[in-house]
Amino acid sequence: MIPIYSANEIKQWDAFSIQHEPIASIDLMERASQTFTQRFVAQFSPEQPVYVLAGKGNNGGDGLAIARMLRQHGFDVQVIMPSVHPLSHDCELNYQRWLALGGTVLQIDETNFQFPNIPADAILIDALFGTGLSRLLTGWMAAIVAHINSLPNTVVAVDVPSGLWCDGLTEGDAVIQADYCFTFQCIKLAFMLPENAGYVGEWEVLDIGLHPGFVQQQPPKAGFVTHPLAVLQPIQYDRFAHKGTRGHALLGAGSTAMMGAAVMATHAALRSGAGLVTVATEASAWPLIQQTNPEAICAAKGALANESFQLQRRIKAIGVGSGWVADEEHIQLLAWLLENSSVPLLIDATALSLLVDMLPILELAALRIPIVLTPHVGEFDRLFGHSNNHALRLEKAIHMAKHYRLCIVLKGAYTRIVLPNGHVYFNSTGNHGMAKAGSGDVLAGLMTGLLAQGYAVQDAAILAVWLHGSAGDAAAKAMGTEAMTAMDIAKHLPQAWQHLNYTR
Numbered sequence: 001m002i003p004i005y006s007a008n009e010i011k012q013w014d015a016f017s018i019q020h021e022p023i024a025s026i027d028l029m030e031r032a033s034q035t036f037t038q039r040f041v042a043q044f045s046p047e048q049p050v051y052v053l054a055g056k057g058n059n060g061g062d063g064l065a066i067a068r069m070l071r072q073h074g075f076d077v078q079v080i081m082p083s084v085h086p087l088s089h090d091c092e093l094n095y096q097r098w099l100a101l102g103g104t105v106l107q108i109d110e111t112n113f114q115f116p117n118i119p120a121d122a123i124l125i126d127a128l129f130g131t132g133l134s135r136l137l138t139g140w141m142a143a144i145v146a147h148i149n150s151l152p153n154t155v156v157a158v159d160v161p162s163g164l165w166c167d168g169l170t171e172g173d174a175v176i177q178a179d180y181c182f183t184f185q186c187i188k189l190a191f192m193l194p195e196n197a198g199y200v201g202e203w204e205v206l207d208i209g210l211h212p213g214f215v216q217q218q219p220p221k222a223g224f225v226t227h228p229l230a231v232l233q234p235i236q237y238d239r240f241a242h243k244g245t246r247g248h249a250l251l252g253a254g255s256t257a258m259m260g261a262a263v264m265a266t267h268a269a270l271r272s273g274a275g276l277v278t279v280a281t282e283a284s285a286w287p288l289i290q291q292t293n294p295e296a297i298c299a300a301k302g303a304l305a306n307e308s309f310q311l312q313r314r315i316k317a318i319g320v321g322s323g324w325v326a327d328e329e330h331i332q333l334l335a336w337l338l339e340n341s342s343v344p345l346l347i348d349a350t351a352l353s354l355l356v357d358m359l360p361i362l363e364l365a366a367l368r369i370p371i372v373l374t375p376h377v378g379e380f381d382r383l384f385g386h387s388n389n390h391a392l393r394l395e396k397a398i399h400m401a402k403h404y405r406l407c408i409v410l411k412g413a414y415t416r417i418v419l420p421n422g423h424v425y426f427n428s429t430g431n432h433g434m435a436k437a438g439s440g441d442v443l444a445g446l447m448t449g450l451l452a453q454g455y456a457v458q459d460a461a462i463l464a465v466w467l468h469g470s471a472g473d474a475a476a477k478a479m480g481t482e483a484m485t486a487m488d489i490a491k492h493l494p495q496a497w498q499h500l501n502y503t504r
């Protein structure tokens with residue numbers, strides 16, 4: 001897992017590393033710049049001229065060190081600096097090192113604002129501002145940014161695009177629109193927000209060797225899950241395991257016009273590893289369910305509100321809502337589950353809309369059993385009210401998860417898994433080919449199957465979201481993002497499990 005820290009926490013990690021490695025801050029800057037340079041030369045060729053735009057802080061110091069290193073790699077490098085003083089201590093040192101190498105600096109003046117002509121094939125390295133941004137860029141700094149953004153050149157940002165507020169959204173548009181951003185050691189929350197996609201471009205985290213002791217001492221409240229095995233242990237079964245010990249999942253899914261949702265959720269639940277999957281749905285659809293998923297058991301919808309059925313069948317988790325319609329029957333079933341269920345409950349799709357009028361019983365239910373909600377943005381807003389942007393929506397999800405003691409899986413790119421303690425995991429897998437009807441039903445079925453096996457809600461959510469995205473990636477590879485369907489995601493779950501078990 002890659003930690004997500006705030007700008008202030010990153011500063012603390014920096015100081016922690018300087019103290020505990022120990023390492024001089026100028027040497028840490030040198031190491032960060034070397035890492036950036038290595039990554040840069042792996043992608044770009046010395047045929048292209050490079051212009052480094054360096055500011056007065058340590059981000060500018062990195063820029064000057066990178067300029068020196070790239071020149072040593074045979075690149076033709078020019079440095080541009082706004083004439084602002086004083087430079088930070090390490091920026092000044094790298095400025096002197098650059099001059100000592102025979103480098104020159106094109107100074108831009110506030111009063112006589114003239115930007116040099118940059119050839120269209122040149123690559124621009126943005127090292128104007130990094131995590132030390134303390135306010136929005138205005139005046140001539142904003143004018144420099146606007147000028148850079150008007151150029152056709154490829155822009156590579158050092159650590160963060162200049163002007164970007166690392167911890168959320170940036171007001172206004174005085175932010176460099178980078179094509180690539182090679183960021184140091186941890187992910188910035190801003191990268192996870194769709195509104196910032198045009199600024200951050202393709203981002204990549206570079207390990208600059210900050211001291212790992214900091215992460216133990218101050219665990220991050222948010223992280224990016226690159227591989228679930230770094231954060232959880234999959235359940236292991238021994239040779240005596242049988243279908244009764246692998247967990248029995250009960251799905252309440254499908255209605256006349258949306259029976260495909262039940263088919264897909266069932267298919268995914270069957271591929272979760274669960275021993276038994278029962279689908280409670282309209283009797284007229286049982287032949288369809290059994291033709292498409294012969295391993296599944298069908299039951300009447302009433303099974304969802306039948307305690308003796310659930311006890312007798314040893315139901316271990318229940319997932320409801322995929323393909324439901326909002327009618328009285330489903331309201332009653334959901335209310336019964338919230339008031340009576342003794343096993344973990346997953347609430348998806350239409351059942352989320354029904355929850356709007358049931359928040360008080362949801363709150364009581366969450367005192368008794370683990371509950372996971374799996375809304376997409378529209379469902380989340382219908383349930384908890386509209387948010388004007390994704391940063392506010394995430395804040396609201398954290399608030400609601402804590403208040404109601406829920407796990408909220410807010411679906412979308414970098415699906416957010418918000419835990420009852422307010423911690424957030426962002427998922428790394430998946431692609432836009434998955435943004436299609438039925439994709440959520442597959443996730444709901446898969447996650448219910450994991451819950452039935454005894455995974456804790458947090459682990460079931462992290463694992464299901466990662467596997468779902470990984471299956472989507474496998475489907476996209478095999479069929480392309482256009483042609484793949486939600487059912488293809490479910491059908492590629494075997495590849496996702498293999499990917500989980502054979503990579504790290």
Ligand SMILES: NC(=O)C1=CN([C@@H]2O[C@H](COP(=O)(O)OP(=O)(O)OC[C@H]3O[C@@H](n4cnc5c(N)ncnc54)[C@H](OP(=O)(O)O)[C@@H]3O)[C@@H](O)[C@H]2O)[C@@H](O)CC1
Nearest residue numbers: 014029032057058059129130131132133134135136137159
């Ligand atoms: N993390 C790590 O371990 C490592 C981090 N490293 C690097 O350090 C970078 C962070 O460096 P940093 O703290 O010096 O901040 P940076 O962004 O260069 O600029 C701050 C300067 O800008 C100024 N300023 C701020 N806002 C402004 C505005 N709106 N308009 C105008 N001015 C404004 C501010 O002035 P002030 O707020 O005091 O007025 C201050 O002078 C980080 O991104 C990474 O590249 C690596 O070298 C090594 C390992």
Ligand SMILES: [K+]
Nearest residue numbers: 126129160162
């Ligand atoms: K920058």
